[in-house]
């Protein structure tokens with residue numbers, strides 16, 4: 001997975017956009033799973 | 041805050057004045073030095089690109105749509121990913137003699153159209169993946185410095201790695217930004233003073249007030265927006281951010297080593313992917329410390345400069361000054 005709000009460490013992925021830039025979407029209610037919870 | 045900034049500026053001016061004492065860097069290196077840092081020239085190394093369409097789903101890698109040597113797909117993101125991967129491969133191969141991310145010719149696997157409205161791009165340890173952005177926050181991730189950044193994470197991983205948290209994580213991010221920016225500067229044939237030193241220029245959404253994701257020239261100024269907030273990157277150790285967010289601020293404090301590289305490259309002048317890039321690349325190959333701190337890394341870059349350009353070379357002196365300017369004394 002990419003970024004998770006609940007687990008800010010031991011992230012195996014190297015994303016270019018940091019979580020603090022995306023948090024606004026969750027605060028706004030924009031389906032956060034699309035942004036953070038990418039499980040594959 | 042204002043007073044602190046003023047004080048910081050004063051300090052910078054003093055240190056910059058000090059800089060001039062050692063004179064302009066000479067580009068006329070001795071033949072021996074030139075040999076040591078000679079580019080590999082047009083290498084015979086060739087990429088093996090494999091571009092996939094994620095079809096807006098989560099599964100990776102998705103459907104293979106363009107292999108090495110194939111003609112264009114007509115899918116813009118896929119063709120950009122293909123071309124950009126070629127440019128990144130060429131930076132590492134033709135400038136630093138590296139055969140792909142693992143230096144053993146591994147295929148460059150990438151997925152475009154990863155998930156729907158996905159606002160990110162990443163290296164997952166095996167491949168690159170690019171979202172399309174949601175069109176509001178981000179409009180695309182297929183931009184050369186972004187592709188270079190992601191692929192550099194692969195190079196870092198296969199060069200011994202840097203633990204993705206705290207200072208070592210910020211170094212991981214910074215080195216990825218450095219090679220991302222160098223890929224772009226080389227692609228545009230820009231010298232250090234001509235480059236904008238932005239990472240992810242133009243990828244922010246149309247209504248976002250910002251130029252890019254990060255600025256290596258002026259960390260903390262890439263964006264300032266009601267929705268996104270203010271770019272939090274510091275450029276000096278005095279403003280190092282201690283946080284548990286973002287794996288310990290890996291995308292925040294990377295501004296400090298980013299700025300050191302920018303200062304070094306602009307002091308030297310010329311093509312930043314040449315001497316400065318080679319010094320950074322060589323330092324990464326010889327670091328051998330996944331938990332390196334900023335000063336460990338600064339040390340390694342100085343060692344690398346001494347090895348490549350000669351002990352006490354003006355390059356090594358300039359580099360030490362650049363680190364000092366961002367608050368890292370070596």
Ligand SMILES: [Zn+2]
Pocket residue numbers: 014015016189193213216
């Ligand atoms: Zn990254």
